[in-house]
Amino acid sequence: MTLRRSKLGGTRRALTFAVLAAVGAGALGLPAPAAAEEAPGQVRALLLGALPGSPVYARRYRDWLKRFHAYLTQTRKVPAANVVVLSGDAEFKDPCVQGLATLESTQKALADFAAKAKPGDQFILVLIGHGVVTEPIPTFVLPGRDLSAAQIEEALSKIAARNQVVLNFSSSSGACLKRLARRGRVNVAAVKDQEATEPVYAEFFLRGVESQRADGEGAPEAGARDGVITVLEAYNWAAYQTALWISRQSAASTDGPWKLDGKESVEIFEKLTRGEEKEMGARQLDPSSDRSKPDAAVEIVPAGGKLDESWTGRRVVTETAMLEDCGEDTGLAALQPEGYKPISGEAPGKPGALARRVVLGQAALLKAGDK
16 A cells, blocks of 8 residues: 555646646746756858959959868868759859859759758858949849849848858948848958959968967957967958958069968968969069068058058058948948957957857857957
């Protein structure tokens, strides 16, 4: 009998707990149970290459797409199934490319991500290549109909991932900020609005994350390297290195070759311009360029904003990378009239505060104050 009473008592207790769970502890005046933590999210990415237009740009876009794919899938260990690569270059045959980037295929890919993405995921959109602005509409150039900023925003709004990163390395990226800015989304644009330069910013952004040299860039304390590269650090480093590379170049005449000193600087110049020899306006490297010198820091803006004789023949920076992560439509640049001033993101809600907590290939944000 004792055993039977024990079983009956256990059954009654189990029923009591079941009733409490069914009606809700709050309704009975009891404290509610702690909410279950959200399951770790996944990282998903769409990499888009524009219609190249010429062999020189085709080489650049292919290289940058392959390196972004490798960085995400190999370095950051994002499952290859979660990374889609579409290219507007019909001749680009590579295992990482899933198909031709057209308006229809791009919209389908974005819709597929919308169907799969969860709130706890990170979604990354990378745009590489030509962009145009037909006032007031900025677009990304694809075979056939182009992809507009409004269409990108509409597609992104349907993707549930709260951690969204748009790396727009097109020549219309600055103009796109007005449509793509949204609180909770990090936008990096290779140029600011009204700049029509074909940007090289992607090369330096990739070098910064691939080599880990971007780690700690812009941190208030010197040498703040912790092995984790945030989007803010990558943005700052690439903005400065792009400006330095451009500013190191000079020419004796308007149609003469470019002199450039520095081992890595010369290597990048030759890589980005290879194949231009047969094209109108091709840039040539001056044979006197010194490949053995270190890539020294140089002035990137003239004192007081006025060009003097010392700037004769020097290339002036004409692409200004922008960062936007506050839901505003203008963004902020690390390149200011007085020179390079990295965005710190220290103040909550201010430019850079969100980008300081976002890591490419990691769904969860860093805790506030970790960087």
